[in-house]
Amino acid sequence: MRGVDIDVQAASSMGIVGESGSGKTVMCRAAMGLLRGGNVRSSGSVVFDGDEIGNLPSADVRKYFGTGMAMIFQDPMTALNPVRRIGSQLAESLVIRLGMNKKAARDRAAELLALVRIPDPEATLRKFPGQLSGGMRQRVVIATAIACKPKLLFADEPTTALDVTVQAQILELLSDLRRDLNMAMALVTHDLGVVANHTDYVTVLYAGLVVEQAPTTKLFTSMRMPYTEALLKSIPRLDQPSGGRMPMIGGRLPDPTNPEPGCPFAPRCPYVQDRCRSEVPPLTTAADGHVYRCFYPIGGHG
Amino acid sequence: MKAKTTSIVDVLKRLAQLLLVVIGATFLLSLLLRLLPVGLKELYVTGLFEEDRQRQIKELGLDRNAFSYYLHWLWDFVRGDFGRIVLPGGGGESVASHVGRALPKTLQLVFYTQIFALAVAIPLGILSAYRAGRRTDRFVSYGLFTAASVPNFVLGLLLALIVGAKLEWLPPLGYVPISESFVDHIRGMVLPVLSLGIPLIASYTRLLRTDVIATLREDFVTMAVAKGLSDRRILFTHVLRPSSVTLLTAAALNMGALIGGSLVIERVFSIPGLGTEIGFAIFGRQYFALQAYVALVAVGYVVFNSVIDVIVGIVDPRTRERRGA
Ligand code: SF4
Numbered sequence: 001m002r003g004v005d006i007d008v009q010a011a012s013s014m015g016i017v018g019e020s021g022s023g024k025t026v027m028c029r030a031a032m033g034l035l036r037g038g039n040v041r042s043s044g045s046v047v048f049d050g051d052e053i054g055n056l057p058s059a060d061v062r063k064y065f066g067t068g069m070a071m072i073f074q075d076p077m078t079a080l081n082p083v084r085r086i087g088s089q090l091a092e093s094l095v096i097r098l099g100m101n102k103k104a105a106r107d108r109a110a111e112l113l114a115l116v117r118i119p120d121p122e123a124t125l126r127k128f129p130g131q132l133s134g135g136m137r138q139r140v141v142i143a144t145a146i147a148c149k150p151k152l153l154f155a156d157e158p159t160t161a162l163d164v165t166v167q168a169q170i171l172e173l174l175s176d177l178r179r180d181l182n183m184a185m186a187l188v189t190h191d192l193g194v195v196a197n198h199t200d201y202v203t204v205l206y207a208g209l210v211v212e213q214a215p216t217t218k219l220f221t222s223m224r225m226p227y228t229e230a231l232l233k234s235i236p237r238l239d240q241p242s243g244g245r246m247p248m249i250g251g252r253l254p255d256p257t258n259p260e261p262g263c264p265f266a267p268r269c270p271y272v273q274d275r276c277r278s279e280v281p282p283l284t285t286a287a288d289g290h291v292y293r294c295f296y297p298i299g300g301h302g
Numbered sequence: 303m304k305a306k307t308t309s310i311v312d313v314l315k316r317l318a319q320l321l322l323v324v325i326g327a328t329f330l331l332s333l334l335l336r337l338l339p340v341g342l343k344e345l346y347v348t349g350l351f352e353e354d355r356q357r358q359i360k361e362l363g364l365d366r367n368a369f370s371y372y373l374h375w376l377w378d379f380v381r382g383d384f385g386r387i388v389l390p391g392g393g394g395e396s397v398a399s400h401v402g403r404a405l406p407k408t409l410q411l412v413f414y415t416q417i418f419a420l421a422v423a424i425p426l427g428i429l430s431a432y433r434a435g436r437r438t439d440r441f442v443s444y445g446l447f448t449a450a451s452v453p454n455f456v457l458g459l460l461l462a463l464i465v466g467a468k469l470e471w472l473p474p475l476g477y478v479p480i481s482e483s484f485v486d487h488i489r490g491m492v493l494p495v496l497s498l499g500i501p502l503i504a505s506y507t508r509l510l511r512t513d514v515i516a517t518l519r520e521d522f523v524t525m526a527v528a529k530g531l532s533d534r535r536i537l538f539t540h541v542l543r544p545s546s547v548t549l550l551t552a553a554a555l556n557m558g559a560l561i562g563g564s565l566v567i568e569r570v571f572s573i574p575g576l577g578t579e580i581g582f583a584i585f586g587r588q589y590f591a592l593q594a595y596v597a598l599v600a601v602g603y604v605v606f607n608s609v610i611d612v613i614v615g616i617v618d619p620r621t622r623e624r625r626g627a
Binding site: 063064080148 | 520521522524525526527528529530531535539540543544617618619620
């Protein structure tokens with residue numbers, strides 16, 4: 001991950017898009033200070049609500065978790081503790097973070113389950129995660145994340161592990177909750193379609209770099225980055241005749257541990273020029289606030 | 303996935319399995335008796351007159367074939383009749399009264415040892431997993447490795463000699479029943495429990511450490527961190543339970559080894575438990591008493607394992623699902 005600068009405004013939603021391996025999950029976890037282990041070297045800053053939390057020791061960052069920021073994980077099958085009942089996992093943060101008593105926390109937990117549209121919340125509280133379907137589990141994960149009314153919610157590919165039929169429901173739920181609870185949301189996905197429907201701003205990541213950033217509507221009407229264009233073209237569309245080969249972005253992501261000089265997208269870019277191979281293009285902010293990282297943007301420098 | 307509730311049928315099935323195991327084990331045991339390279343008749347049948355000899359042979363069941371002998375033995379065993387200590391000329395104390403005196407002492411020793419070993423190994427295992435690869439972890443693992451490489455009877459002798467005889471902190475040998483003095487009972491048990499338990503701690507800690515390290519990589523742990531819980535709370539409420547199945551199973555399997563170990567340790571500390579009785583039976587060639595003792599150990603082993611099975615099911619509901627599937 002290099003040069004990532006993402007700014008999520010209060011109560012807005014930001015889509016973070018990129019192929020798998022482009023650093024979306026890493027960014028999310030880094031932002032929450034959840035990266036641990038020996039091979040992580042981090043520098044940079046995370047500013048939350050005006051407080052610089054990137055350099056705080058992890059115990060101090062914890063006080064922002066749950067109440068300030070919360071996170072929804074990719075795979076609801078692994079995000080819940082398999083040996084504890086839903087109720088105790090959900091009530092836990094209420095008791096510990098909000099200081100509720102057990103009884104109140106349990107009632108609130110049932111309310112939260114109702115809020116994420118789980119039928120029969122009371123019965124669900126007594127169940128183990130293994131007794132629920134993937135979609136229901138993801139609802140529980142969402143309920144846990146919003147339990148302490150966070151200001152910012154990270155949703156890391158919240159639907160990729162789910163059935164296609166429930167994906168739309170979960171996204172709908174997230175959008176509604178965000179509006180009702182006045183949260184900001186960072187929605188990480190590889191699906192530009194999801195971004196188009198559920199976010200206000202979009203950040204496109206490529207090989208751990210921010211390559212384009214714009215309000216969602218503007219990104220789709222006047223994109224600047226060749227990479228974003230390629231990404232958009234690779235979505236199968238219903239309004240175009242099928243049968244043709246699905247366009248794919250040729251080539252592979254560069255090796256992040258061994259970056260080559262020049263624009264990281266150069267080996268796959270249809271507009272590549274000599275300059276792209278020797279210099280990394282800087283992030284450029286156009287007059288209209290559209291941010292991109294390219295020497296030869298589509299539509300010219302605006 | 304549907305929840306699998308334990309039905310009566312499951313319980314009955316389980317009981318039937320247990321019964322089969324016990325029957326199989328005891329039958330093999332009674333066959334072994336016949337395969338001994340000692341002529342049982344020469345050993346035990348000492349009557350001078352043919353009449354006495356016939357009576358003794360009948361009493362010991364040596365006139366029956368292996369199968370009928372076993373059935374008779376089983377019938378007696380189930381009713382708590384374990385036979386008698388065989389004395390020249392017949393008659394001797396009943397094995398059941400030996401068992402009644404010895405068994406509680408051994409059970410106490412074994413249970414105290416398990417509780418002690420688990421009570422030390424659980425925090426140590428969690429700590430060394432939490433600090434995996436760091437100094438604390440290495441310190442713990444070297445320490446335990448050293449402790450585990452000392453055989454328990456050597457440890458027992460050393461403890462009896464140093465703590466017991468030299469420093470006189472604790473009695474170096476002897477057993478005091480709870481009914482006499484609870485404090486003295488515990489004081490007498492400390493050294494034997496230490497000698498049996500310390501090598502166990504090493505293996506328990508290592509098992510738990512491995513499982514905790516695996517659990518710490520799970521998403522639900524990261525999620526617990528993201529909930530803003532403290533590390534201590536996460537370790538004990540989220541990580542310990544899903545990591546403890548291997549440990550519990552190992553504790554159950556160790557039951558046999560522990561009883562074997564107590565055979566030696568009881569002698570070191572002069573505790574008149576089942577181990578001591580088994581020792582006497584072996585050296586005194588009391589093969590019929592030995593058969594009863596070993597059968598009891600087998601039954602206890604099987605019962606303890608099924609108790610642990612139930613506990614594992616409560617601790618980790620995933621195992622219930624797996625078994626139900
Ligand atoms: S800088 Fe060059 S290679 Fe990189 S995206 Fe722009 S045109 Fe393509």
